Amino acid sequence: MRSRRSQGVLVGLCFLVVIAAACSSSKSSSTSGNSNTTSSSGVKKGGDLVFGAEQEPDTMDWINKNAGAAWGVYTAEALVMPRSFDFTDKNTYSPSPLLAGEPTLVTTPKQVITYKLNPKAVWSDNVPITCDDYKYTWDQIAHGTDIYDTTGYSDITGVDCPDPQTAVVNFDQPFPDWRDLFGGYYGVFPSHILQGKDRDAMMKDGFDFSGGPFMLAGGAAGWQKTVQVKLVPNPNYWGKKPNVNSLTFKFITDTAAEQQAFKSGQIAGAYPQAQPGQEALKTVPNVYFNAISGLSFEGLYMNAAKAPLDSKNVRQALAYATDRDAIVKQLFAPVQSDIKPIQSFATPAFGDAYSATAFAKYTLDQNMVTQLMTSDGWNRGGDGIWAKGPTKANIELKTTTGNKRRELTAQILQTQWKAAGFGLTITEEKASVLFGQDLPAGNFQVGLYAQTPQSNDPGNCVLWCSKNIPGPANQNSGENWTRTNDPAVDKAWLAADVDIDPATRAKDATDGEQALSDYMASLPLDPFPDILVFDSSKVGEEGGTIRHNFSFGPWVYAADMYAK
Amino acid sequence: MVTFVVRRIALSIPILLLASVLVFFFVRETTDPLAKYAQNRDVSTKINAGLDIGMYQQPCRYVTSAAGGRAPVSCAKTSRIKQYTFWLSHFVKGDMGQSFTTNEAVSTKLARGFTNTLQLIVWGVLISALVAVAVGVYSAVRQYSVLDYTFTGLAFFGIAMPPFFFGLMAIQIFSYQFSVWFHLHNPLFFSIGLHGNHGPGFLAGLLDYSRHLVLPVATLTVQIIASWSRYQRASMLDVMNSDYIRTARAKGLSRATVVLKHGLRNALIPLVTVMAIDIGALFGGLLVTEQIFSIGGMGKIFIDALTSGDTNVLLPWLMISAVFIVLFNLLADVLYGTLDPRIRLA
Numbered sequence: 001m002r003s004r005r006s007q008g009v010l011v012g013l014c015f016l017v018v019i020a021a022a023c024s025s026s027k028s029s030s031t032s033g034n035s036n037t038t039s040s041s042g043v044k045k046g047g048d049l050v051f052g053a054e055q056e057p058d059t060m061d062w063i064n065k066n067a068g069a070a071w072g073v074y075t076a077e078a079l080v081m082p083r084s085f086d087f088t089d090k091n092t093y094s095p096s097p098l099l100a101g102e103p104t105l106v107t108t109p110k111q112v113i114t115y116k117l118n119p120k121a122v123w124s125d126n127v128p129i130t131c132d133d134y135k136y137t138w139d140q141i142a143h144g145t146d147i148y149d150t151t152g153y154s155d156i157t158g159v160d161c162p163d164p165q166t167a168v169v170n171f172d173q174p175f176p177d178w179r180d181l182f183g184g185y186y187g188v189f190p191s192h193i194l195q196g197k198d199r200d201a202m203m204k205d206g207f208d209f210s211g212g213p214f215m216l217a218g219g220a221a222g223w224q225k226t227v228q229v230k231l232v233p234n235p236n237y238w239g240k241k242p243n244v245n246s247l248t249f250k251f252i253t254d255t256a257a258e259q260q261a262f263k264s265g266q267i268a269g270a271y272p273q274a275q276p277g278q279e280a281l282k283t284v285p286n287v288y289f290n291a292i293s294g295l296s297f298e299g300l301y302m303n304a305a306k307a308p309l310d311s312k313n314v315r316q317a318l319a320y321a322t323d324r325d326a327i328v329k330q331l332f333a334p335v336q337s338d339i340k341p342i343q344s345f346a347t348p349a350f351g352d353a354y355s356a357t358a359f360a361k362y363t364l365d366q367n368m369v370t371q372l373m374t375s376d377g378w379n380r381g382g383d384g385i386w387a388k389g390p391t392k393a394n395i396e397l398k399t400t401t402g403n404k405r406r407e408l409t410a411q412i413l414q415t416q417w418k419a420a421g422f423g424l425t426i427t428e429e430k431a432s433v434l435f436g437q438d439l440p441a442g443n444f445q446v447g448l449y450a451q452t453p454q455s456n457d458p459g460n461c462v463l464w465c466s467k468n469i470p471g472p473a474n475q476n477s478g479e480n481w482t483r484t485n486d487p488a489v490d491k492a493w494l495a496a497d498v499d500i501d502p503a504t505r506a507k508d509a510t511d512g513e514q515a516l517s518d519y520m521a522s523l524p525l526d527p528f529p530d531i532l533v534f535d536s537s538k539v540g541e542e543g544g545t546i547r548h549n550f551s552f553g554p555w556v557y558a559a560d561m562y563a564k
Numbered sequence: 565m566v567t568f569v570v571r572r573i574a575l576s577i578p579i580l581l582l583a584s585v586l587v588f589f590f591v592r593e594t595t596d597p598l599a600k601y602a603q604n605r606d607v608s609t610k611i612n613a614g615l616d617i618g619m620y621q622q623p624c625r626y627v628t629s630a631a632g633g634r635a636p637v638s639c640a641k642t643s644r645i646k647q648y649t650f651w652l653s654h655f656v657k658g659d660m661g662q663s664f665t666t667n668e669a670v671s672t673k674l675a676r677g678f679t680n681t682l683q684l685i686v687w688g689v690l691i692s693a694l695v696a697v698a699v700g701v702y703s704a705v706r707q708y709s710v711l712d713y714t715f716t717g718l719a720f721f722g723i724a725m726p727p728f729f730f731g732l733m734a735i736q737i738f739s740y741q742f743s744v745w746f747h748l749h750n751p752l753f754f755s756i757g758l759h760g761n762h763g764p765g766f767l768a769g770l771l772d773y774s775r776h777l778v779l780p781v782a783t784l785t786v787q788i789i790a791s792w793s794r795y796q797r798a799s800m801l802d803v804m805n806s807d808y809i810r811t812a813r814a815k816g817l818s819r820a821t822v823v824l825k826h827g828l829r830n831a832l833i834p835l836v837t838v839m840a841i842d843i844g845a846l847f848g849g850l851l852v853t854e855q856i857f858s859i860g861g862m863g864k865i866f867i868d869a870l871t872s873g874d875t876n877v878l879l880p881w882l883m884i885s886a887v888f889i890v891l892f893n894l895l896a897d898v899l900y901g902t903l904d905p906r907i908r909l910a
Contacts, residue, residue: 048761058666065601065609066665145635146609204667225668225676226860227757250756252858256732257755261858264739264751266760402871432873436599475637477605 043542046245047563051555052258052270053229053249060223061203062186065146070452073185074271074553075229075249081187082129082211084115085179087551091295091349091456093179097121097239098129098188098211100165105178107500111171113178119165120238123190124210131161134169134182136191140199152181174498176505177457184551185454187211210234213242213559226251231558243542243562247555268538268563269546271554274528275405279334286537288546291336294530295349295456295550298409300397300523301439301447305483308393309445313376315520316362318395318446320372321420323364327412328526331405336529344513345451345460347527349550352506353458358513359524369420386421394423398438399448401428406448409525413448439481440470447481450528455551458509461493464516482522488515540564569898576890583886584655587879588648597875600664608635617661617876618642618650651879660880665872670880673865678884681861683758684853685846687777688784693839696789697832700796704804704831705823715793722790731783731856738779753778756858780857784850788842795838800831833903837896844892847885 057072062081084103085093095102100116121129141153155175160168169181182188190209194202208219214231216222222230229249233242250267252258255275261267263284272278274296282289300322308314324341332339342348344355378386378393386393397413399406410426417424429438438444451463462468466485468478492512499505516522530548541547542560549556596602597617601610614620615636624639642650654661660670699719703712739751746752754760754776762772803809804827812822850863862881869877 050761061667064667065604066667145606146612147606150606200667225673226680226864227759248761250858251860252756253864254855254858257735257856257858260732260735260739261756264735264743264755265749266739266751266754266756430595430871430873432595432599432871436602436873437596440602474605475607477602477607 043243043540044562044564045243047243048246048248049244049269049539049558049561049563050248050250050267052252052261052267054253054255054258054271054273056226056251056253057223057229059200059204060206061200063141063144063147063189064200064204065148067148068185070454070553074555076216076223076231077185077187078212078552078556079214079231079247079558080210080212080216080234081189082121083183083187084181085183086556087455087549089547089549089557091351091550093455096183105500107174111174111178111500113169113171115167115169115182117165117167118238121211122236122238123192124208124215124234124236125193126236127190127192128164129188129190129211130164131159131167132164132191133188134167135159135161136195137182137186137189138169140189140194141186144199146200152177156181174500176497176500177455177459180455180457210237213237213239214247217246240559242559244558247558249555262533262535265535265538269532269534269554272531272533274332274335274531275403276331276335276408277404278531278533281533284535286535288532288534288536288539290546290548291332291529291531292548293336293339293342293347293349293527294548295347295454296450296452296528296530297342297345297347298405298448298450298525298528299345300413300525301449301482302520302522303442303444303446303481303483304485304519304521305442306445308388308391309395311376312520313372314378314393317369317372317376317420318417318422319359319362319520319523320365320368321417321422322362322413322523323416324362324523324525326364326416327409330412331408331526332529335531339527339529342524342527344510345463345516345522345524346456346458346509346513350456350458350509352503353456353509355510355513358510358517361517362520362523364416366420373421380421384418384421385423392423393421394425395445396425396427397446397448398427398429398434398444400431400434410448440476440479442470442481442483444481458505459493459496460509460512461497464489464493464512464521466490484516484519484521486515486519486521489519489521491515538564565898565901568901569894572894572897576894579890580883580886584652584883585648587882587886588651589644591875591878591882592644592647595873595875595878597664597873599873606635607637611636611639613664614641615639618647621646655880655883661876663869663877664874665868670877673877674862674880674884677860677862677865678847680758680859681847681850681854681863683777684780684784684850684859684861685843687781688788688846689839689843691781692785692788692792695785696792697796697828697835699789699793700835701800701823701828701831703793703797704800707801715797719790719794722786723794725786725790727783727787727852728856730786731779731853734779734782735856751775755779755856758859780853780859783856784846784853792835792839792842795835796831799834800827803827803831806830829903833900836899836903840892840896840899841889844889847888 053071053075055069055071057076058066058069060076062077082098083096084099086096088094098118098121100118104114106112117129123129138153138156138159141147141150142156152175155171155173157170157172193209206216206220206223213234215234217230217232228251231247252261258270258272259281262270262281281287302309302315304310328339328341343360344358346354348354373386378388381387397410399410414424439447462479464480464484468480469483470476470478492508492515496505496508496512499508530550532546532548532554534546540562541557546554547557548554598610598614601613604610611620611624619642620639621642624636626634627637628634663670663673699715703715706712735755738753739755742752758776760772760776762768809822809827812826850861851867854861854863866881
């Protein structure tokens with residue numbers, strides 16, 4: 001009996017210890033802070049913030065073939081790598097603290113950009129950031145092996161250094177998106193550390209240098225694979241110093257798990273992907289939930305070289321058979337009440353390059369479907385499906401597996417198209433098979449997938465120009481998977497790739513969208529809501545509001561954030 | 565016994581070879597390892613990756629870049645058989661190559677995942693075994709008692725409970741609702757990973773570890789305890805009705821001696837067999853538990869590799885799982901003989 005009683009006491013003690021531990025800290029686990037001080041503006045100094053990250057970076061060698069993952073940028077690259085231009089919350093570029101001012105741009109006879117570097121700009125080891133770093137960065141990207149993407153850098157013929165704080169970048173041909181160079185998802189690399197070394201080996205698992213407001217805690221140790229990335233302030237950063245002592249990003253790849261972690265206070269904020277169901281977080285106490293349309297969007301991409309979609313009439317009929325408004329509302333109205341379908345292969349965040357009218361004519365219209373199909377020689381069979389001789393208008397839609405948003409979209413489409421006389425079968429594939437095999441090989445009729453631009457650059461020739469249809473000329477690496485082949489489309493998008501003036505490019509882009517709409521290559525659907533979920537009782541941002549950043553993510557403003 | 569073990573190990577070699585053939589050909593038939601690089605404008609990236617895994621063979625056709633470097637632009641593809649022998653010869657030497665998505669050595673990646681999974685397995689199996697045996701023995705000894713019916717009901721509930729649902733419910737209650745009900749500053753039990761930020765000292769670390777471990781281990785064990793306890797109950801009932809147990813009782817041995825010494829040892833035999841096989845399978849499993857609790861173990865590595873088409877990770881992962889299943893089957897046979905002296909392994 002005594003033994004049983006002592007066992008009971010032991011169990012009770014254990015429970016009390018756990019309860020005591022749960023009560024012990026005055027701050028929750030997501031803001032396990034110490035030594036907070038409050039300034040007169042109410043901004044607290046100190047404390048540690050913990051956030052959720054939906055993906056782990058694949059590598060921290062930002063230019064390697066395996067780079068390019070947005071979450072690598074959100075959790076580290078944007079905060080530790082210096083860059084020439086910031087992409088702002090107003091969707092514009094502005095010179096970063098690395099530059100002494102706006103660079104000089106000369107366009108004739110060749111494009112030349114002169115960057116004046118801020119003399120205060122130093123790496124975390126106090127070595128100045130100089131033109132040599134620009135030269136090294138260009139050399140690695142343009143001439144290195146296994147590089148993720150050399151676009152723009154391969155057009156550079158050389159980087160001249162008249163003095164350490166001046167970098168003169170010479171181009172072989174016009175490159176309108178030049179503000180994204182020496183920045184963006186790459187940044188500027190430190191030549192004094194990496195020159196002559198194996199860059200990939202030194203960076204891929206984390207590194208101890210920084211040219212941004214934060215640096216990896218303990219160097220490579222700051223990235224605990226499969227667990228978290230932990231950042232601490234860079235003591236030698238010359239710009240705005242961070243308020244917090246540390247910033248931790250916990251890898252939580254499961255959506256439901258991330259929601260629970262936020263609700264239970266284990267993370268103070270998240271940047272969840274646009275999926276139906278995220279509205280559940282709106283009801284969490286103290287939540288700051290904000291959703292606005294970002295840069296990314298979903299679309300239906302039709303293979304114009306594959307029957308029956310090689311007929312423009314059929315493509316247009318499918319567009320008229322699609323109630324895009326119903327799809328968008330069903331997917332995202334609970335998350336973002338004012339959401340609307342986009343009318344071009346860009347979102348309103350693209351500014352003047354967004355056409356609000358190009359695809360606006362494609363609304364649900366059964367009469368137009370009938371007119372287009374009958375004029376193309378199709379008749380509706382007894383089963384209600386259009387038929388032309390022995391050929392039935394049965395369409396296969398391919399999309400990625402395991403994506404709730406796409407599954408729902410495909411199911412709605414199936415219903416809508418059936419009512420309009422089109423059979424639709426849905427095939428879900430691994431992303432590697434869809435994007436690596438079927439789309440490049442043209443082994444699809446309709447694809448449902450997203451575009452996730454890193455900036456609002458309007459250039460889109462890569463997707464629509466006929467020279468980029470996969471084939472021997474481009475060693476099958478062209479990305480015009482829809483096989484769009486139209487002179488009007490080519491003309492507009494080729495111009496957008498060489499015109500430097502932003503207003504002219506915006507006009508090129510809207511012309512290009514109109515040409516795409518006339519050709520009906522594909523159909524834009526929903527802009528993805530860019531969702532911020534923060535616990536307002538734990539996190540604040542100087543200026544009062546936590547800001548969106550469609551390129552670098554919300555934590556690009558982490559130096560302005562503070563733990564409450 | 566030694567002869568038996570040696571013979572079984574020798575027999576395992578052709579089984580594993582067959583497994584390697586099936587694994588390799590199924591994976592390569594369904595996933596193009598180089599698909600990730602299909603759209604890379606630098607063709608040498610794809611060619612280099614293909615050379616690394618033996619899909620291409622030298623000599624390749626090279627071009628010299630403006631900077632003076634030589635980059636391959638095309639190579640002849642090797643046959644599937646040669647690709648298999650290339651992969652197997654490297655695998656048996658411990659060279660698993662690099663992950664296609666992270667450039668990290670696959671052996672390092674798997675070792676890290678294995679360490680995390682092992683923690684769940686050890687605690688999960690230990691707790692499951694203790695609880696399942698205790699519940700099974702009690703239910704058999706007190707057959708048709710209120711507690712026996714209760715345990716039976718709970719066992720059916722546990723078997724029917726999908727781990728993902730149980731895990732999410734457990735998080736909802738023990739991570740979230742408890743904090744709300746009792747106004748706790750921190751969750752009672754954590755639901756992310758196996759470690760968090762904690763104060764200094766061993767005890768603080770231990771407490772933090774325990775609070776991270778409770779929910780994933782509970783999720784992992786709920787079905788196992790349920791099914792193992794049913795095995796144990798059935799086996800114990802069988803044994804307790806045997807003649808030699810009646811004899812033991814007639815000799816006047818104490819109830820505890822009869823149940824624990826004479827009954828339990830024999831009743832454990834079927835359970836040990838099931839346990840050994842289940843543990844082997846668990847090493848490759850844990851998909852749901854690790855996903856829900858954001859634990860970077862073997863299950864999560866498998867999901868990530870599968871979705872990204874990282875065949876360099878998939879192939880060794882599947883082979884290691886096969887090795888564990890074979891190994892634990894062998895262990896089951898050995899334990900069978902150890903627990904029951906009447907069984908002679910030869």
